[in-house]
Amino acid sequence: MTMLMFCFLIFLCETAFCQLAPSAGFQRTVVFIKRQSYPSQYVFLRGGRNDGSPIPIRHRVKPTIGSDSRYYDWSQGDNNLDWDAQENGQWNFKSFQKPGGTPLMWTTNVQGTVNVTKDGAGYTPINTMGPHYWMMDVDMDCNKTDDGWFQLKAFVVHGEKNDYISWNGNNGEWERGVEQTTCWGDHKKFSGVNNHVAKCGAINVFTYGEGTPCVVSKSFGDPLLG
Ligand SMILES: *[C@@H]1O[C@H](CO)[C@@H](O)[C@H](O)[C@H]1NC(C)=O
Numbered sequence: 001m002t003m004l005m006f007c008f009l010i011f012l013c014e015t016a017f018c019q020l021a022p023s024a025g026f027q028r029t030v031v032f033i034k035r036q037s038y039p040s041q042y043v044f045l046r047g048g049r050n051d052g053s054p055i056p057i058r059h060r061v062k063p064t065i066g067s068d069s070r071y072y073d074w075s076q077g078d079n080n081l082d083w084d085a086q087e088n089g090q091w092n093f094k095s096f097q098k099p100g101g102t103p104l105m106w107t108t109n110v111q112g113t114v115n116v117t118k119d120g121a122g123y124t125p126i127n128t129m130g131p132h133y134w135m136m137d138v139d140m141d142c143n144k145t146d147d148g149w150f151q152l153k154a155f156v157v158h159g160e161k162n163d164y165i166s167w168n169g170n171n172g173e174w175e176r177g178v179e180q181t182t183c184w185g186d187h188k189k190f191s192g193v194n195n196h197v198a199k200c201g202a203i204n205v206f207t208y209g210e211g212t213p214c215v216v217s218k219s220f221g222d223p224l225l226g
Pocket residue numbers: 023024025026141143
């Protein structure tokens with residue numbers, strides 16, 4: 001290869017091409033967990049790598065109503081998917097309601113007065129499935145996963161049991177262990193693991209407390225997604 005050609009390739013790499021390559025670190029990663037919930041219940045995600053270490057994320061949704069959205073506040077300073085409730089620098093809602101992990105947005109496939117773009121909850125066109133699909137929509141550093149896969153569990157905070165003082169993000173319910181052997185689309189099994197196993201750079205649909213049904217898909221138009 002001539003020097004000129006080499007330089008040209010480096011140039012391409014510095015501009016568009018390499019940033020679009022699938023191996024690029026941060027990729028849009030969506031997780032839906034179907035969990036029937038009631039007002040004042042909030043579902044969070046906790047998770048990470050096989051060895052328990054955190055995975056860098058950047059929340060993609062910034063609700064336009066701002067701090068009136070719980071998701072808005074709880075997603076500020078939440079820079080990792082990890083196994084703890086509140087990470088260093090992660091905001092409280094209204095200064096006292098601590099997050100129980102990485103916040104999810106309650107979503108539905110039916111248009112109404114609230115929506116994800118405006119309120120951080122409600123209708124979103126990427127939910128083609130139904131109500132009560134709690135959603136994480138982030139760019140995740142796929143380089144820091146296990147070969148493109150990561151583990152997670154939901155944690156449900158019961159707001160109604162809390163007052164201004166005891167809302168500590170840990171007053172709630174862990175999702176029970178699930179054996180997730182197969183998903184439609186794609187799946188990965190780690191032996192001895194009782195967490196959901198999700199794919200980085202993909203759309204993952206799970207059911208709270210169950211191994212199935214689950215779908216792991218690369219494309220939002222996938223008929224498997226309902
Ligand atoms: C991820 O890995 C690819 C391929 O090794 C590398 O080019 C890229 O810079 C890495 N990205 C990050 C964010 O670490």
